[in-house]
Amino acid sequence: AQKITQTQPGMFVQEKEAVTLDCTYDTSDQSYGLFWYKQPSSGEMIFLIYQGSYDEQNATEGRYSLNFQKARKSANLVISASQLGDSAMYFCAMRERESGATNKLIFGTGTLLAVQP
Amino acid sequence: DVKVTQSSRYLVKRTGEKVFLECVQDMDHENMFWYRQDPGLGLRLIYFSYDVKMKEKGDIPEGYSVSREKKERFSLILESASTNQTSMYLCATDRLNEQFFGPGTRLTVL
Numbered sequence: 001a002q003k004i005t006q007t008q009p010g011m012f013v014q015e016k017e018a019v020t021l022d023c024t025y026d027t028s029d030q031s032y033g034l035f036w037y038k039q040p041s042s043g044e045m046i047f048l049i050y051q052g053s054y055d056e057q058n059a060t061e062g063r064y065s066l067n068f069q070k071a072r073k074s075a076n077l078v079i080s081a082s083q084l085g086d087s088a089m090y091f092c093a094m095r096e097r098e099s100g101a102t103n104k105l106i107f108g109t110g111t112l113l114a115v116q117p
Numbered sequence: 118d119v120k121v122t123q124s125s126r127y128l129v130k131r132t133g134e135k136v137f138l139e140c141v142q143d144m145d146h147e148n149m150f151w152y153r154q155d156p157g158l159g160l161r162l163i164y165f166s167y168d169v170k171m172k173e174k175g176d177i178p179e180g181y182s183v184s185r186e187k188k189e190r191f192s193l194i195l196e197s198a199s200t201n202q203t204s205m206y207l208c209a210t211d212r213l214n215e216q217f218f219g220p221g222t223r224l225t226v227l
Contacts, residue, residue, distance in 0.1 A: 042220075043220060047215050052214070103148060103216065106162075109158060
């Protein structure tokens, strides 16, 4: 069965430093997609970045990059130059198929990031 | 921009009441989802729908039902609310490689 594991319930990082949020996944599918979402205290889920299983390059979106290591089944999120506004809960998620009619997502339990001034 | 709206941000109901949570999207997407979010458990899929009047059970459908009479609206129904259904409920729709979420409804069942 597909599964997403986030082993860090919470993390601190100093403002302007980089931080890595861990995510490992388990799937027998050859084709899948990996996502990261941010959830600030206001509650809305904000899409950050996507990585397809066949993408050869690591995905990047501004200060966010996804360190995709397929053999290790890991998809860590790297936030560079942390800002106070990055303080939030971060969720890793996986879609069972990279493209399909129904894009069910499986979520990890989340990592709460606190950026310190 | 895709907009997903949910009928209430906060809701308080009594045990045994029938509860309707409404979700509306304005982008003509076929797929819609209902999740619940609980501390330490992440988001868990309750039901999803890939077309009008079509629905499929997610990972935790017990105690819930859904209705999709129109493409833009997906309703989650608690037939007889129980205290263990106190949670944050999130509706979502999707396009290609992205799911778009509503603001969430925090439901408290007393």
